[in-house]
Amino acid sequence: MGNLIQISDNQNESPMAVVTVVTVNEVESGLSPVSQDINDKTAEYMMQAKAKNTLEAYRKDWQDFYVFCTLSDLEPLPASPDTVMAYLVAQAEDHKVSTLERRIASISQAHQAAGYATPTSDMQVRVLMQGIRRSKGAAQTGKAPAVTSDIKAMVTSLPDNLLGIRDRALLLVGFAGGFRRSELVALDVEDLEFKREGLVVTIRKSKTDQEGNGRKVGIPYGSNCNTCPVRSLQLWLEESAITEGPVFRSVNRHGNVQNGRLSDKAVALVVKRCAESAGLDSSKYSGHSLRAGMATSAAMNGASERQIMKQTGHRSEAMVRRYIREGNLFNDNVSGNLGL
Numbered sequence: 001m002g003n004l005i006q007i008s009d010n011q012n013e014s015p016m017a018v019v020t021v022v023t024v025n026e027v028e029s030g031l032s033p034v035s036q037d038i039n040d041k042t043a044e045y046m047m048q049a050k051a052k053n054t055l056e057a058y059r060k061d062w063q064d065f066y067v068f069c070t071l072s073d074l075e076p077l078p079a080s081p082d083t084v085m086a087y088l089v090a091q092a093e094d095h096k097v098s099t100l101e102r103r104i105a106s107i108s109q110a111h112q113a114a115g116y117a118t119p120t121s122d123m124q125v126r127v128l129m130q131g132i133r134r135s136k137g138a139a140q141t142g143k144a145p146a147v148t149s150d151i152k153a154m155v156t157s158l159p160d161n162l163l164g165i166r167d168r169a170l171l172l173v174g175f176a177g178g179f180r181r182s183e184l185v186a187l188d189v190e191d192l193e194f195k196r197e198g199l200v201v202t203i204r205k206s207k208t209d210q211e212g213n214g215r216k217v218g219i220p221y222g223s224n225c226n227t228c229p230v231r232s233l234q235l236w237l238e239e240s241a242i243t244e245g246p247v248f249r250s251v252n253r254h255g256n257v258q259n260g261r262l263s264d265k266a267v268a269l270v271v272k273r274c275a276e277s278a279g280l281d282s283s284k285y286s287g288h289s290l291r292a293g294m295a296t297s298a299a300m301n302g303a304s305e306r307q308i309m310k311q312t313g314h315r316s317e318a319m320v321r322r323y324i325r326e327g328n329l330f331n332d333n334v335s336g337n338l339g340l
Contacts, residue, residue, distance in 0.1 A: 053182075061106030077114060079107065081122035088125070092132050100132065143286040146271065146293035147300070150285075151175050154274035155227055162239055163251045167270050169236035170248055172229035174267065174290040176219045177201060178312035181264035181287040187247040189237070197221070199230045203313070215313055 069076035074083045108118040158164035174184045193200040198220040222228030246261030268287035276282040
C-alpha cells in the first residue's frame with residue numbers, strides 16, 4: 001500500500017485544492033475486496049486524526065491560498081517562501097494576525113501531507129510574520145465572558161415554557177461546567193450521574209482529547225433553586241421526557257421536543273437570544289461566553305489556576321492565566337487607594 005496522504009487537486013469543480021486523505025492504490029483497478037476494505041478503513045482512521053472543524057478550516061484556508069496563487073500565476077504546491085510571503089503581504093491589510101497564523105498552519109499541513117518541505121518554516125517568512133505582528137498587534141478581541149451576574153440576568157428573563165426550561169438548563173450547565181459548545185451539545189443522558197452532592201458529567205471526547213480518553217466534571221447543587229444547574233437540568237429532563245440519547249435538543253414552535261441534538265452553533269444563538277432578552281448587548285456574546293465567563297468569574301472569586309483548569313479541562317496555562325488577569329483587574333487595584 002502506498003503513501004496514504006495526498007493533496008487532491010480537483011480543477012474540474014472549482015479552482016482550488018482540497019487537503020484530503022486518499023489511498024494512492026485506489027487508482028489501481030486490481031485491488032482485492034479485502035485490500036480495498038483495508039485501504040478504506042485506513043483512510044477513515046487517518047481522517048479522524050484531526051477534528052472535523054480543524055479539517056474544514058484547513059480546507060478553506062488552502063482554498064484561499066490556492067486561488068491567490070492561481071490568479072497570481074504562482075505555484076501553490078510546492079510553494080516557495082517568496083510565494084507565501086507575497087500571499088501574507090496581500091492578506092495582511094484585511095485580516096487579523098490570528099487568521100494569518102492559522103492560514104500559515106494550513107499551508108504547512110498541506111505541504112507536509114503531500115510530502116514536501118513546508119515553505120512556512122523559512123526564516124524570511126518567520127521574520128515577515130514577526131513584522132506583521134508588531135505592525136498590527138497580536139492582541140485578540142474576543143467576545144465578552146458571560147460572568148455570574150450576566151448568567152443570572154439571562155436566566156431570570158426566560159419564560160416558564162419548555163423552551164425556557166431548556167435554555168435555563170443549557171446556560172447554567174454550560175456555565176457551571178465550563179464546557180465547550182461541542183462538549184455541551186454532545187452530552188447524552190448516559191453521560192449524566194446525579195449524586196447527593198450534585199451532578200457528575202462524563203465528557204467522552206473533546207477538543208483536547210481527540211483520542212476519547214474522557215474526563216469527569218463535577219457540578220455541585222446551587223444555593224438558589226432558580227439558578228441551580230443541577231435542578232435546572234433535572235427539570236428539563238423531566239418536562240421533556242428525555243430518558244436516553246441527546247440531552248439538549250431543539251424545541252419546535254409548537255413546543256414539541258425534537259429527536260436530534262442541538263448543534264454547537266445553536267448554543268451561540270441561545271446565548272445571544274437570552275442576552276438580548278436580559279437587556280444585554282447580544283453582539284458582545286457568543287457560545288464561548290459561557291466557558292470564558294465561568295473561568296473569569298471563578299478567578300474573580302479567588303479560584304486558583306489549578307482549580308479552573310481542573311473544571312474546564314484547559315491544557316494551556318496561558319489561556320487560563322488570561323482569564324485570571326481579566327478576573328482580577330479590580331482586585332487589590334492600587335487605583336482604589338488614590339482617594340478619588
